[in-house]
Amino acid sequence: MRTFSVVLILVFLINCKEEKTFADDIVLSFPKDTKMTIQEFNNDSLDFGSNVIYKGILKDSIQIKYYKDIDWIPAPPPPGLEQKNSDYLPEKSLSKFFYDKPFQGISSESIKHTDDLNLKNLQIVVKANDTIPLYKIRNDNVISFKSYPIFIKNIDSKSLKINIDYFKYFSPFVKTNSEKLQNIKNTRYIAYGCIPPPRPTYIILKPSEIVILALPFLDGKEQKEFKIKLDSATSKIYKSSISEEIMNNQRHEFFE
Numbered sequence: 001m002r003t004f005s006v007v008l009i010l011v012f013l014i015n016c017k018e019e020k021t022f023a024d025d026i027v028l029s030f031p032k033d034t035k036m037t038i039q040e041f042n043n044d045s046l047d048f049g050s051n052v053i054y055k056g057i058l059k060d061s062i063q064i065k066y067y068k069d070i071d072w073i074p075a076p077p078p079p080g081l082e083q084k085n086s087d088y089l090p091e092k093s094l095s096k097f098f099y100d101k102p103f104q105g106i107s108s109e110s111i112k113h114t115d116d117l118n119l120k121n122l123q124i125v126v127k128a129n130d131t132i133p134l135y136k137i138r139n140d141n142v143i144s145f146k147s148y149p150i151f152i153k154n155i156d157s158k159s160l161k162i163n164i165d166y167f168k169y170f171s172p173f174v175k176t177n178s179e180k181l182q183n184i185k186n187t188r189y190i191a192y193g194c195i196p197p198p199r200p201t202y203i204i205l206k207p208s209e210i211v212i213l214a215l216p217f218l219d220g221k222e223q224k225e226f227k228i229k230l231d232s233a234t235s236k237i238y239k240s241s242i243s244e245e246i247m248n249n250q251r252h253e254f255f256e
Helices: 002-016 244-248
Strands: 027-029 052-056 061-063 122-126 132-138 141-154 160-163 173-175 181-183 202-205 210-216 222-227 238-242
Touching: 132 210, 202 210
Parallel strands: 027 061
Antiparallel strands: 052 210, 122 141, 132 141, 141 210, 160 202, 173 181, 173 222, 222 238
């Protein structure tokens, strides 16, 4: 009986061990002395920069840098005029934190719809226990927020057309007190148009290619259940912190 009990315990421990994923072998590197803060709710009106770290083939090690919008940095002053108070950030000062080119999508008159994403063609892995910096530009300075990485992989045999809005407005679903999963954004500055564009802007993710994004930790001490969702493709449920202020002050209410 004792031997049988030991076997049951071992089986239980094996089953409880987290399943290995493709993301486990990817090392995200950044300076270990990077100072990070929590991104405050609705305090991003002057922040510029995307949350996209990488798109491409699987790699063992990836340096954390972010794609930036093409219109981030104002043009320098005309020749002969002095630059006052550093009105723009030289490209060299951004090279450690941002790619030179933006994260660009494709728009075609022949493509009216992007692909339906589901658990059979897309895998989403959340590393909520890892902490990485999310770089943003604010008032000519690069700042960094405490964040965790999200890994997305095309597990289909064909390329996927993914709407670029998913990455532009990337945010989690959080379980509310009424047991519903609500899409939660850490800002009220995002406003959605009433009329959708005539054709989508999308990226093409080839088979086995990945996208890595950063999601900032939210301010608050209450632990709730979170989930990442792109169409019908979802991550596993994970726990993270949030405040009731953020939950109760969303500009729009979107539920799963």
